Amino acid sequence: xxxxxxxxxxxxxxxxxxxxxxxxxxxxxxxxxxxxxxxxxxxxxxxxxxxxxxxxxxxxxxxxxxxxxxxxxxxxxxxxxxxxxxxxxxxxxxxxxxxxxxxxxxxxxxxxxxxxxxxxxxxxxxxxxxxxxxxxxxxxxxxxxxxxxxxxxxxxxxxxxxxxxxxxxxxxxxxxxxxxxxxxxxxxx
Numbered sequence: 001x002x003x004x005x006x007x008x009x010x011x012x013x014x015x016x017x018x019x020x021x022x023x024x025x026x027x028x029x030x031x032x033x034x035x036x037x038x039x040x041x042x043x044x045x046x047x048x049x050x051x052x053x054x055x056x057x058x059x060x061x062x063x064x065x066x067x068x069x070x071x072x073x074x075x076x077x078x079x080x081x082x083x084x085x086x087x088x089x090x091x092x093x094x095x096x097x098x099x100x101x102x103x104x105x106x107x108x109x110x111x112x113x114x115x116x117x118x119x120x121x122x123x124x125x126x127x128x129x130x131x132x133x134x135x136x137x138x139x140x141x142x143x144x145x146x147x148x149x150x151x152x153x154x155x156x157x158x159x160x161x162x163x164x165x166x167x168x169x170x171x172x173x174x175x176x177x178x179x180x181x182x183x184x185x186x187x188x189x
Contacts, residue, residue: 020061020100020131022122022149023139025088026069028159028182035071038080047183049095054186056097063131064088064102065121067114070142078106101130117147126152139185150174157185 026032030042052062064085068075076084085102092099103121105114113120122138125131138149139157149156158178179185 018059018061018098019136020063021055021137021139022063022065022125022131022133022154023182024141024145025064025066025084027141028139029088029091030084032069032071035073037072037074038076042084044091045181047181049091051182051186052092052095052097054183055189056095058186058189061098061100062092063100063125064104065116065125065138065148066103067105067116067121068108075108076106081106101125101128116144117151119148119151122148122152122154137189139182146174146176159185 023029029044029048031045032042036042055062066081081104085104088102089099103125105112105121107115109115110118112118122133126133133149134153136154137157138145138152138154139159140146140149141158141160146156146158156174156176158176159181177185179188
């Protein structure tokens with residue numbers, strides 16, 4: 001390999017020592033507070049770049065696992081998901097962070113193994129060695145995110161305002177942690 005082999009080995013060793021955390025896209029990274037149709041531009045929350053930077057500095061890489069957002073007037077098609085995830089890849093890259101993988105489904109049938117709270121995407125990410133769930137967090141905004149994270153033994157992180165009744169019920173069943181937004185989580189972890 002020549003004179004750079006020790007350098008490349010040290011980089012590989014450093015990358016392997018970093019943990020990954022999983023997150024959803026809608027209402028975690030992108031504002032999904034109003035209904036939209038495919039082709040609409042989605043806005044990144046203003047606090048997200050700082051949160052990604054903090055988590056990156058704390059030694060985390062990222063894995064996206066997402067599905068159809070809750071507020072939509074029409075299901076998002078595969079091409080739209082690919083565009084959204086490409087822009088997320090660019091955002092992480094611009095922040096100097098590593099996005100190890102992106103997993104999505106454009107389906108909504110609750111019997112599909114890849115639609116949350118089912119764990120198909122989670123298991124695939126772990127099989128592809130992108131993340132080890134029992135050693136990390138999954139960040140989402142609804143009870144399906146919490147259920148899926150708990151099913152793969154990840155620590156579920158809930159962002160936003162789930163009803164108090166739902167949050168208490170989930171907290172009693174899981175090791176759920178709750179934060180207002182991604183930046184609050186990044187500062188606390």
